[in-house]
Amino acid sequence: AKITFITSDNESITLEGSSGSVMALAVENGVKGIDGDCGGVCSCATCHVHVSPEDMKKTGTASEIEADMLELDDNADEFSRLCCQLEIGDHLDGVVLRVAK
Numbered sequence: 001a002k003i004t005f006i007t008s009d010n011e012s013i014t015l016e017g018s019s020g021s022v023m024a025l026a027v028e029n030g031v032k033g034i035d036g037d038c039g040g041v042c043s044c045a046t047c048h049v050h051v052s053p054e055d056m057k058k059t060g061t062a063s064e065i066e067a068d069m070l071e072l073d074d075n076a077d078e079f080s081r082l083c084c085q086l087e088i089g090d091h092l093d094g095v096v097l098r099v100a101k
């Protein structure tokens with residue numbers, strides 16, 4: 001699946017991945033602003049992204065534990081996801097994720 005990240009510098013980076021989490025793909029490729037400090041266990045929020053509104057149907061909304069984590073982040077909104085919780089697959093092809101500040 002092709003996944004596009006928009007960094008806080010407005011740089012657009014499109015990466016191709018076939019498995020693993022979106023966070024791991026971003027970290028492996030050095031996407032600025034995605035740190036993945038907790039290693040993908042939904043407990044740090046350094047992988048916070050805002051999904052494009054029209055892509056929410058592809059990503060779905062945050063799980064309960066993920067939403068609890070996002071609640072602690074002032075920049076979270078209804079399009080927020082922790083991208084370690086997004087498993088790469090064909091369903092995510094073409095999504096655009098804005099890296100949260």
Ligand code: FES
Nearest residue numbers: 038042044045084
């Ligand atoms: Fe820590 Fe996603 S990497 S919450």
